[in-house]
Every structure is written in C-alpha cells, then in structure tokens.
C-alpha cells in the first residue's frame with residue numbers, strides 16, 4: 242500500500258511541475274451567473290448552462306414531480322426494468338425537437354459517444370476525426386479498434402485526402418466491406434468556432450462515408466427552432482448520426498443520439514454503454530424533457546436572443562482590449578494564453594477580483610495552448626460584462 246501511494250505521489254509531483262495539476266473546487270450554490278466558492282460570491286463565466294436552465298423553476302418543478310411519481314432511482318438498466326415513462330417521453334421529445342425518426346438517451350454524452358461509435362465500427366473499419374474533437378470521441382475511436390485518421394482542425398483538403406485513401410480500402414475484395422465514419426463537432430468546445438458542415442456533408446457523400454455530428458455546444462442555441470447548427474444549415478436529414486448532451490444548454494444531465502429508427506434499434510442491441518449501465522434517474526429525463534419544450538417556446542427564443550446580444554457586446558469589448566476572437570461564433574470565448582502556469586496564475590488573479598474563469602490546459606487542449614475559457618449565458622447581465630471588461634483591461638493580465 243505504501244509503495245502504491247509513493248508511486249502516485251511521484252506521478253502527481255510530475256503533473257505539478259508541468260503546471261498541469263488539477264483539483265476540484267466546491268460550489269456552495271446552484272449553477273448560476275453568480276456562484277459561491279469558499280464563502281465568496283464570484284461572477285461565473287465558466288458554465289455550459291448557456292440558457293440558464295439548470296436552476297430554472299420549470300425544470301426544478303418537473304424534477305420534483307418526477308421524483309414524487311417515479312422515485313429517486315431507476316432500478317436497473319434500460320433493457321431490464323429501468324425504462325420508465327420519463328425516458329420514453331424524453332426520447333419522443335428529442336426526436337420531435339430534432340426532426341428525426343428516432344432518438345435514444347444515454348446516461349451522459351460521453352457514454353453516448355463511446356457506445357455508438359463502438360457499436361458502429363470494428364477493427365476493419367476507418368474512423369476519421371477532426372483534430373479538436375472532444376475526448377469522448379477520441380476515446381470511443383480508440384476503443385472501437387477502427388483505423389484512426391485525424392485531419393487538422395477544419396481542414397477540408399486533409400479530410401478529402403483521407404477519404405480518397407479510405408475509398409480504396411472500402412472497395413477492397415475481402416468479404417467484409419469496411420465502413421468509414423467521419424466525426425466532428427458542430428461547435429468546438431474549447432475554441433468556440435464552427436465546423437464547415439456543408440462541405441463535410443458534400444465530401445462524405447462523394448466518398449460514401451458516414452457522418453456523425455456532435456452538437457453538444459449547439460443544441461438549444463442555433464437554428465430557428467434552436468435544434469442546432471445542422472438545423473440552421475438545413476442539413477439535419479443528411480447526417481447519419483446526431484449526438485449531443487442534455488447537460489449543457491438543456492440544463493439537465495444525460496446524452497442522446499438521434500437519427501433513423503434503424504440506428505436507435507441497432508444501438509439498443511449493440512451499444513454496450515447503453516446496455517450495461519443503470520438507466521439515468523427519471524428526474525433527469527423529466528427535467529430534460531421540459532427543457533427541450535422550454536427551448537422551443539417564446540421564452541427559449543428570448544433567452545437565446547439575450548445571450549446573442551450579450552455575446553456580441555462581450556466579443557466587441559474583448560476584441561478592443563486586444564484579444565483575438567475572430568473565429569469565435571458561439572457562447573465559448575477562448576482567451577488564449579499559451580503557457581500553462583501563466584494561465585493558472587491569471588485564473589487565480591481573476592478569482593481574487595471576483596470572477597470565475599478557469600484555466601483550460603493539456604490534456605483538454607494541446608500543450609502550450611492553455612487558455613481561459615470564458616462562456617456567456619443568458620443569465621448574465623450587461624453589468625457583469627462591464628465588470629469583466631474593466632478587470633481584463635485594468636492590468637490584471
């Protein structure tokens with residue numbers, strides 16, 4: 242036992258030396274634009290609760306009602322006896338919202354990615370990823386055993402080179418015809434820029450590949466009905482697999498996959514993270530269901546509108562202060578610092594001044610590209626932005 246801890250402490254020391262040590266911070270308040278940490282109230286610019294729904298009265302009420310009616314736990318996996326009415330209602334609501342034939346919910350976006358990619362691909366297949374996709378997709382790709390090819394971020398020429406190569410493999414004479422799956426995000430989680438989805442759809446059609454799009458940071462925010470970037474670009478029915486999370490703009494917890502009925506039927510049979518895991522608690526499903534309805538309502542439209550206005554003025558002010566946000570087209574505003582230790586020091590300074598904006602470091606982003614990842618939500622006020630702007634301009638950095 243002693244040896245074990247000595248070894249781990251050595252490893253932790255190495256992590257510290259690189260400026261990469263991480264620790265948990267306890268929040269003593271609900272998720273909101275102001276949060277309580279260590280008895281102090283901080284303006285929170287770090288949450289993915291983009292529409293301010295996590296602590297919304299409608300979601301809380303739905304959660305309480307679901308607990309009263311269906312209890313706290315779901316009792317078993319979905320295929321045993323854990324598929325309760327709120328899970329079905331959620332899946333019908335997601336499918337209607339996204340305009341797909343069917344949807345399937347998972348306990349997290351992470352498990353949706355791992356379960357789906359490993360169900361679709363095996364070692365004879367090819368998976369093609371944008372360099373900046375989320376860790377859940379990278380882990381899924383590795384676990385699937387498929388041949389992994391990575392193209393530089395949003396680089397269509399590199400993507401096409403890989404697809405041209407993969408086409409030669411797909412027409413090989415072996416019995417099993419290999420499949421190629423491209424996976425990208427619609428809004429990139431650490432850079433806040435968008436994928437060129439129209440062009441990617443055209444390429445996947447040209448080379449007979451399948452496409453999976455992770456809308457984790459676009460669902461609830463983009464498009465006329467706030468379904469995501471695919472809706473905005475009119476591409477929803479040209480993508481084989483859509484994925485997302487219920488834990489960001491939708492204010493609850495869980496992940497989902499949507500697409501054809503054949504896809505969800507297949508995943509119920511083959512997605513191991515779905516099959517071998519206790520069903521999400523019914524309260525989370527109920528909260529996500531009302532969140533999706535709220536997002537589509539006039540209140541959802543107002544919240545998105547407010548967020549867009551706050552974003553425009555924040556971007557303008559930060560740009561005036563010298564930050565390069567030219568590629569940002571979402572609620573994620575990365576302030577690139579570079580050095581890991583420096584980013585951590587800046588985050589600490591900002592905390593002292595009353596702002597919570599965490600430093601994002603390797604392995605979440607590449608080494609040497611540490612950043613303050615600033616996120617805006619519909620719950621922020623213009624005053625929050627004024628304060629932030631003066632803190633960031635007043636020689637804090």
Ligand SMILES: *Cc1c(COP(=O)(O)O)cnc(C)c1O
Pocket residue numbers: 349350351352375377426430455457458485486487488494495496
């Ligand atoms: C957060 C996130 C996920 C994982 O979703 P969870 O529900 O938090 O597990 C997947 N993909 C992207 C791009 C994400 O940002």
